[in-house]
Amino acid sequence: MAKLEVEITVNGEQHKLKVGSQERLLDTLRDELKLTGTKEGCSVGECGACTVIVDDQAVNSCLVLTAQVDGSEIITVEGLESKSGLHPLQKAFIEKQAVQCGFCTPGMLMSALALLNTNPTPTKEEIKTALEGNLCRCTGYQQIIDAVEMAAEEWGV
Amino acid sequence: MAFKHVNKGVRRVDAYEKVTGKAKFGADLEFANMLHAKVLRTEYPHAEIEKIETAAAEGMPGVRGVFTAKDIPNNLFGVIVQDQQVLADKKVLLAGDGVAMAVAETEAQAAAALEKIKVEYRELEGVFDPLESRKEGALKLHPEKDDNQVIHHPLRKGDVKKGFAEADVILEREYTTQFIEHSYLEPEAVVVVPNEENHLVSVYGSIQNPYATRNAVSAVLEVELAEVRVIQNHIGGSFGGKDEVVSAMAARAAVMALKTGRPVKMVNSREESFTESYKRHPYHLTYKIGATKEGKLTAMEIAAVADSGGYACQTPFVTWRSVVQATGPYEVENVKTDTYGYYTNNPYTGAMRGYGSPQVIFAQESLMDELAAELGLEPVELRKRNMYSQGSVTASGQKLERHTVSLNEVMSKAMEAIDYKKKYEEYSREQPGDKKKGIGLSISFRGCSLGAEAIDAAASVIQINKDGSVAVYSGLAENGQGLKTIFSQIAAEVLGVPMSEVEFKELDTSFTPDSGSTVASRATLIGGNAIKDAAEKLKGRIMDFAAGKYDFKIDQLELKDGFLYDGQGNRLATFADLTGEMGNTGILMSAYGWYKSPPISWDEEKGSGNPYFTYVYGCQIAEVEVDTGTGELSVLNMAAAHDVGRAINPENVKGQIYGGVMMGLGYGIMEELEVRDGVIQGTNFHDYMIPTIKDMPDIKPVIVENPDPDGPFGAKSIGEPTLELGSAAIANAVAHASGRRIRSLPLNLERVLIGRALHKGGK
Ligand code: FES
Ligand code: FES
Numbered sequence: 048m049a050k051l052e053v054e055i056t057v058n059g060e061q062h063k064l065k066v067g068s069q070e071r072l073l074d075t076l077r078d079e080l081k082l083t084g085t086k087e088g089c090s091v092g093e094c095g096a097c098t099v100i101v102d103d104q105a106v107n108s109c110l111v112l113t114a115q116v117d118g119s120e121i122i123t124v125e126g127l128e129s130k131s132g133l134h135p136l137q138k139a140f141i142e143k144q145a146v147q148c149g150f151c152t153p154g155m156l157m158s159a160l161a162l163l164n165t166n167p168t169p170t171k172e173e174i175k176t177a178l179e180g181n182l183c184r185c186t187g188y189q190q191i192i193d194a195v196e197m198a199a200e201e202w203g204v
Numbered sequence: 205m206a207f208k209h210v211n212k213g214v215r216r217v218d219a220y221e222k223v224t225g226k227a228k229f230g231a232d233l234e235f236a237n238m239l240h241a242k243v244l245r246t247e248y249p250h251a252e253i254e255k256i257e258t259a260a261a262e263g264m265p266g267v268r269g270v271f272t273a274k275d276i277p278n279n280l281f282g283v284i285v286q287d288q289q290v291l292a293d294k295k296v297l298l299a300g301d302g303v304a305m306a307v308a309e310t311e312a313q314a315a316a317a318l319e320k321i322k323v324e325y326r327e328l329e330g331v332f333d334p335l336e337s338r339k340e341g342a343l344k345l346h347p348e349k350d351d352n353q354v355i356h357h358p359l360r361k362g363d364v365k366k367g368f369a370e371a372d373v374i375l376e377r378e379y380t381t382q383f384i385e386h387s388y389l390e391p392e393a394v395v396v397v398p399n400e401e402n403h404l405v406s407v408y409g410s411i412q413n414p415y416a417t418r419n420a421v422s423a424v425l426e427v428e429l430a431e432v433r434v435i436q437n438h439i440g441g442s443f444g445g446k447d448e449v450v451s452a453m454a455a456r457a458a459v460m461a462l463k464t465g466r467p468v469k470m471v472n473s474r475e476e477s478f479t480e481s482y483k484r485h486p487y488h489l490t491y492k493i494g495a496t497k498e499g500k501l502t503a504m505e506i507a508a509v510a511d512s513g514g515y516a517c518q519t520p521f522v523t524w525r526s527v528v529q530a531t532g533p534y535e536v537e538n539v540k541t542d543t544y545g546y547y548t549n550n551p552y553t554g555a556m557r558g559y560g561s562p563q564v565i566f567a568q569e570s571l572m573d574e575l576a577a578e579l580g581l582e583p584v585e586l587r588k589r590n591m592y593s594q595g596s597v598t599a600s601g602q603k604l605e606r607h608t609v610s611l612n613e614v615m616s617k618a619m620e621a622i623d624y625k626k627k628y629e630e631y632s633r634e635q636p637g638d639k640k641k642g643i644g645l646s647i648s649f650r651g652c653s654l655g656a657e658a659i660d661a662a663a664s665v666i667q668i669n670k671d672g673s674v675a676v677y678s679g680l681a682e683n684g685q686g687l688k689t690i691f692s693q694i695a696a697e698v699l700g701v702p703m704s705e706v707e708f709k710e711l712d713t714s715f716t717p718d719s720g721s722t723v724a725s726r727a728t729l730i731g732g733n734a735i736k737d738a739a740e741k742l743k744g745r746i747m748d749f750a751a752g753k754y755d756f757k758i759d760q761l762e763l764k765d766g767f768l769y770d771g772q773g774n775r776l777a778t779f780a781d782l783t784g785e786m787g788n789t790g791i792l793m794s795a796y797g798w799y800k801s802p803p804i805s806w807d808e809e810k811g812s813g814n815p816y817f818t819y820v821y822g823c824q825i826a827e828v829e830v831d832t833g834t835g836e837l838s839v840l841n842m843a844a845a846h847d848v849g850r851a852i853n854p855e856n857v858k859g860q861i862y863g864g865v866m867m868g869l870g871y872g873i874m875e876e877l878e879v880r881d882g883v884i885q886g887t888n889f890h891d892y893m894i895p896t897i898k899d900m901p902d903i904k905p906v907i908v909e910n911p912d913p914d915g916p917f918g919a920k921s922i923g924e925p926t927l928e929l930g931s932a933a934i935a936n937a938v939a940h941a942s943g944r945r946i947r948s949l950p951l952n953l954e955r956v957l958i959g960r961a962l963h964k965g966g967k
Binding site for chain 1: 216685890
């Protein structure tokens with residue numbers, strides 16, 4: 048199969064890659080770039096475990112071909128922590144016990160990040176809408192909502 | 205008692221790894237030279253295998269081997285009954301049975317090889333209903349057995365004939381429950397590495413019960429337990445579900461790792477996970493209940509038939525919990541209960557959060573409301589007249605006296621939290637329009653830990669390093685529920701060190717003693733006691749040493765915040781200096797902890813004895829709105845009050861409650877794995893819907909604490925009770941709102957509207 052050359056920026060780092068025309072962004076991240084923080088839970092766009100941010104939008108990386116995102120800027124869960132420490136969302140997820148098994152967590156964080164980037168003061172309903180595509184079987188979601196609310200508050204200041 | 209770490213909502217010790225993406229789950233693992241494998245599964249629920257041709261598959265690019273049952277040293281395994289096939293040999297018993305497997309350089313190559321495997325089947329008739337399976341003359345599914353019965357548990361108390369004769373009102377009702385998929389977010393994944401550090405095979409992955417998996421792998425390979433090492437990685441949810449299915453996966457990978465001499469990785473897709481994993485048992489329940497007109501129960505006669513699917517799996521124990529708890533938390537003089545499990549050619553069923561309780565509670569708590577209506581009593585009142593109080597005697601003849609029987613307390617606290625009385629009165633009045641509100645409750649008692657199922661003991665190891673840091677090992681496994689945090693808190697509390705000094709280590713079966721499985725909500729209770737035991741042993745040594753060194757009596761000394769204090773609050777030494785010095789003088793600074801549960805008993809024939817050494821009590825209340833025009837059902841509010849003995853970590857307990865209530869909501873109103881003639885219809889989340897964030901009602905968790913004399917710091921259980929109560933509470937609320945009693949789960953749209961399901965296969 049012919050390989051396509053793509054250039055993507057992931058968590059601030061540029062990558063020139065040769066990918067198959069049918070390669071999913073999820074596989075590029077996990078298998079090529081070894082960024083295994085992004086999870087695969089269903090492969091059909093139903094669970095949100097594979098959510099990453101592509102040019103400010105939260106997307107299911109299991110539904111996106113890497114060739115489609117040539118030239119894009121991508122953020123994964125590994126890109127949240129910086130030299131100055133954990134991101135307010137990460138801190139809030141820890142603080143509010145929003146993590147149980149942790150398998151949904153990377154995707155939840157990415158959807159929440161996309162929300163707060165465009166809407167820094169979301170209502171509870173807006174949080175629910177932003178996270179609707181992210182399934183969690185452990186937490187019952189309440190502490191995740193609490194965490195996003197807390198992050199929004201901290202971030203605001 | 206003033207605690208430093210226990211009873212506090214301290215942060216999870218594994219949260220940092222999980223919010224940064226650093227936590228490695230099974231599918232994230234990589235080893236040098238690793239191969240990938242896939243399993244070919246049958247689509248037939250019942251068929252003889254006439255021929256399997258693998259030659260074409262073997263010649264495919266990248267393929268390093270194709271294997272069938274004849275390559276498996278010992279093809280049968282199982283925790284209770286060894287009837288489960290690693291790969292189907294002569295016969296497939298359920299659609300999803302593995303028949304062959306291929307290992308290749310890449311996953312895609314392994315998958316491509318499967319397409320070239322030719323299997324010839326001779327289709328057999330199947331049995332798809334346990335009520336058919338139990339009939340005399342039914343097709344026998346396991347020819348070596350007398351019939352299709354997996355198990356029968358009887359319980360007899362008093363004389364039901366006499367009891368029904370004394371009754372003014374007798375009700376007979378039937379209830380049914382559905383297949384449920386665990387729906388852990390992480391599909392199963394393992395890697396098996398051959399010949400690593402003096403082990404024939406090392407198994408890594410998302411494994412709920414490392415010792416059960418080790419037992420299975422060693423039995424299948426026919427090698428000693430010491431040759432198999434299981435290391436648990438982060439596990440993306442389990443809820444009872446990553447036991448046998450993962451053991452089978454590990455055993456298959458182990459066979460291939462030994463054949464090829466290379467690490468072998470297996471990761472299920474969601475579809476594979478749905479197809480092959482075991483489910484929660486559907487039950488068919490018949491209840492007969494008698495009561496006087498004053499509302500005193502006189503007799504109960506119960507039969508519960510569970511669908512075991514193709515294998516026995518955990519059915520014998522699941523149905524045992526049902527027999528113990530089938531009457532609910534009520535005093536009944538005369539009881540006759542029979543629970544059964546039968547083989548069918550349906551997906552097999554096993555452990556899932558609740559373990560035989562959600563089914564009987566749905567029936568029995570629905571029935572209590574039906575009886576209350578019949579007697580003209582309020583649901584709360586009928587319960588109050590019959591429910592257990594201190595010193596009550598259960599159906600099996602156990603006197604509840606060693607722990608606090610807190611049903612009344614959990615019930616009134618839940619009622620308070622949701623403003624039950626006011627709402628009950630309001631919604632009992634005529635409501636105009638199509639939209640009607642209702643409120644309903646359910647209560648339960650639940651035996652903690654394994655009970656008389658098996659030996660109930662667990663181990664721990666605590667090691668104090670020379671710098672005062674503390675390493676904690678447990679034989680029980682983190683499943684996402686927060687065990688690492690709870691155990692670290694207990695160790696920190698006893699040793700008087702900050703949480704930051706405690707390091708919880710991964711479970712490695714070659715290092716920590718076999719502690720059984722992390723099931724039955726037993727981790728905090730049994731495993732927590734084992735941690736406490738090891739920590740107390742070490743503390744004893746430290747205090748002895750310190751008393752000698754500083755010339756104090758032991759009771760004048762205190763370990764706190766990483767320091768040794770005298771009775772006056774003066775610091776004598778840091779924990780690190782003191783324990784470092786002990787290490788340097790040759791004192792052993794590590795200890796094994798062990799805890800074995802107090803004695804329990806069970807008479808299989810009569811169904812009597814003391815099956816559990818302690819119980820927890822819970823009450824959940826649901827407030828719903830039903831659109832009687834469209835059938836739309838919304839759960840608006842829920843309250844969940846649970847007596848946990850002591851909350852080691854209240855924030856964690858709340859997390860368990862929120863999660864359990866939502867899983868119970870899914871069980872109650874949304875989820876149903878449709879199985880038609882043995883075949884699952886829809887194997888991903890667009891067909892099988894679990895609750896999303898939009899389905900959340902407002903949930904009020906209420907933690908009730910009555911410390912248990914046998915729990916670590918008084919703690920008992922929380923994981924499972926949270927899920928078992930919701931469906932009945934919702935069903936009762938729906939009946940309250942609409943006047944419609946639905947006796948089948950899930951209470952979906954059609955059932956609410958017309959009282960029965962519209963789609964095919966509906967009851
Ligand atoms: S893996 Fe992409 S949405 Fe589930
Ligand atoms: S924490 Fe386990 S799925 Fe969300």
